[in-house]
Amino acid sequence: MRFSVPLAALLGAGLSEAQYLISEMSFGYAGRISSADNPGVIPNFVVSGQPTKPEILSSKVILTPVAPGNARGAIWSEQPLKHPNFIVDVDFRASGPDRAGGNFNIWLANHGKDIGAKSVYSAGRFEGLVLVVDSHGGQGGMLRGFLNDGSVDYSQHHSVDQLAFGHCQYSYRNLGRPSQIKMRQTSTSFRVQIDGKTCFETDRVSLPTGYDVGVTASTPDNPDSFEIFKLVVMSDTSSHDxxxxxxxxxxxxxxxxxxxxxxxxxxxxxxxxxxxxxxxxxxxxxxxxxxxxxxxxxxxxxxxxxxxxxxxxxxxxxxxxxxxxxxxxxxxxxxxxxxxxxxxxxxxxxxxxxxxxxxEISSFRQRIVALENEVRNMNNELHKKLQDNERSVQGALRVHHNSLTQRVAESVPGHGKLIAVIIGTQVILVVGYVLYKRRRANSPKKYL
Known part of the structure; x- marks a missing residue:
């Protein structure tokens, strides 16, 4: 087995930055969200929604259905995050009609159960951070980050969009696959990534411990369906530590x-x-x-x-x-x-x-190269045969034209015989007419 340089670098990075899963604040990492023994329940999480609770399946949670509209859904951890350095990894998917809408929120907030199924626009005086994914900006979607220390009432603010401290464009609707949002806090920086690419990063944000982790979604009359597949919280220190x-x-x-x-x-x-x-x-x-x-x-x-x-x-x-x-x-x-x-x-x-x-890819590449060489050889042979056939046809036509001219010249009858026949016919007619006149002149005349 051969290791390339990128794979060795990936292994070294994984060994140097070991992350520990916080299982009591995570779900969806083991393949099943709801266990077979207790279906419809996510251990260590509180699920709520309006007008109905989100539908919990074995592999995903439908926060807001396709119909009806004006729906809300929320999932909050029962235990707070006690680690200063952490990673929150969320996989979600949004799908719906062309003119549908809604917003998806990832929270790190104090007293998350008081926020419930609210969005950033209706949360009021919350304390913490929220990442919002919606169709703001009119270019297919945007991811934005908001901070609040409890002093700003977001539900009464005249322009919540201007309060974002970081953002990036991202078309999230109807991708046919889950989108991954990952926020990472270290001792020196706070970074948000989406689908493995950095959205924004700053060294001026540092969240304290004790915040609850949660996700919420809300939709208008023409709704999007927001589904969450995974919520994983990791830290550089284990829970045992x-x-x-x-x-x-x-x-x-x-x-x-x-x-x-x-x-x-x-x-x-x-x-x-x-x-x-x-x-x-x-x-x-x-x-x-x-x-x-x-x-x-x-x-x-x-x-x-x-x-x-x-x-x-x-x-x-x-x-x-x-x-x-x-x-x-x-x-x-x-x-x-x-x-x-x-x-x-x-x-x-x-x-x-x-x-x-x-x-396997290298073997497929070799097969493709061999197939390409074979097709190239067949193409060369085909061109060669076509050229040979073209030359043979041209030679046959040239010979045929020459022989056709000679055959036509040989097959055309002579004009001398025709002239002789015509003249002979005229002579015979003249001789017959003369003989007829003489015979009639010499014949006795009859009188009445």
Whole structure:
């Protein structure tokens, strides 16, 4: 199996930027949206609509049907997004008559359930970000981004279109395939892509954590049908890391309280607690625990067996805390390695399938080249045979014309015989007439 340079670059990019799926905020990534055991329900999401709820199928959700018009549909996550760096990936499709319309909204907003099935034009004083896809601009469609901190009432604003902070032209209707919108936030930028191409990017937008993820669609009297196939939320840190970090913070608080209580209890013993006051725990910015080693003391400080035991106890306790922290870190990294290993396996499988397709394409190319050569040879042979036939026909016609002239000259009878026959006939007639006159003149005359 051969890897090309672009495939190797793709593999390197996938390994360097590992993304973790947030399954409780995603659907449609495993092939089925609604499970067979509980049809019509999307786990961890709230579905609403007017006048009826969106139709949930196994592979897609119909937010707004083809008929009737003036419909609204919404899907909101039950849990907020707790990761500062994230990717929201949405696959949707819009189809309808030529003069139909509507809008499709992707939300990252605070208290998304209060927004419900509203669009950006009727959401009011929302807090967060919304990406809107509609036919604004009159050129087949446009994708625009809007921000609000709750101070602007979008439902009462005289020109909502002027509030967009980013936009790009995109013809989204009646494509016959799903369109992909992906927004990515990192520590340095916020970027929106559609069908793999960058729509707009800025380094002046950074959304805080705790926002709900949702999609809504609304249609007028002549409606478009908006269907959503996938909503996937990913982050560069796993959900286990987030939960373990919060758990570590709680454990740190409990351990700090216990250590403080022990230190306060032992502080009444004077010099006997000399080592206990030196045990500290600090929390790093990444959430990992690290301990400060106990300072070395002279042996003369520990005069009694109790102080020696307490020093030994504190050092053993610090060692146990360090071992526990190392164990948690190893377990966490082991799970991360397992997840990355599975992702790499999936990526390699996808790359292998792409390489197999490339091999098939190369074989098809060879067959096409062979067929092209064969057709070219047949064309040359055909031209050669046509030229040979043309030469043979021209030669045959030339010979035929020459022989035809000679045959005509040979076949035409002579004029001398005809003249002789004519003259002879005239002579015979004259002689016969003369003889007739003489015979009649010499014959006896009859009288009455």
């Amino acid at each position: 987030a939960s373990s970090n919060s758990g570590d913070n709680n454990n740190n608080n409990n351990n700090n309280n216990n250590n403080n209580n022990n230190n306060n209890g032992n502080s009444n013993n004077g010099n006997s607690n000399g080592g206990s006051n030196m045990l500290y725990k600090k929390q790093s910015s990444s959430g990992d625990e690290s301990f400060v080693d106990l300072a070395d003391e002279e042996a003369d400080v520990f005069q009694t067996s109790k102080s020696q035991f307490q020093d030994l106890h504190n050092r053993l306790q610090g060692t146990n805390h360090q071992l526990s922290s190392v164990y948690r870190s190893v377990s966490r990294h082991h799970q991360m390695d397992e997840q990355r290993h599975n992702e790499i396996k999936d990526l390699l499988a996808a790359l292998q399938s792409k390489v197999e397709l490339l091999d």
